[in-house]
Amino acid sequence: MSCVHVQALPELRIDAGQGCADCLTLGEDTWAHLRACLTCGHVACCDSSEHQHASAHHAATGHPVMRSVEPGESWRWCYVDARLV
Template sequence: MGEAERWEVAPDAGRPEGRACSHLGLLEESGAPGAAPSAGCRGCAPHGAPWVRLRQCVTCGYVGCCDSSPGRHSYGHHARSGHPVAVSLAPDEDWAWCFPDEVFLVRARPDAADPPTGGERY
């Protein structure tokens, strides 16, 4: 098995003092689960309700709709369960959200100070 994927708090220009997340380890341990978005929102599906985007709980795998959806089931799952982090399942999004710390989490980029490999130049 390869090296665990690292995540970090996304920069936020609106919060220049910086932010932290005490739940990054959940993403690194789980490998940020992914479900088939066609499965839909578990809260909306039984009622035939529409959703906008889907989020998946990193702790248990629950798939719920985002806050832009009428049901806001991802947030509702967090509020009921206390599970702190949900990852976006949208194909054009690659981030997670920590509800208690109110921060976006993104995959860590290789350290810019690392020298390039092969024949690459700075």
């Protein structure tokens, strides 16, 4: 099931590259799982990680939808609707 936020997303090529961009900026390289913002492509760590950068990215930018970039996962989460989409 989708939401209006998913329908409005641009086409992006996501590159998880080195990992959580925010943790790496802090000089850290440990996180639980990675998420990618489907509005801008920013890669950040999940809420199970110490710094919860994916949620912080949503709070700072208002970008609504993140998706897992973990191998074998394709789910997306809409922060605005608080549900899988």
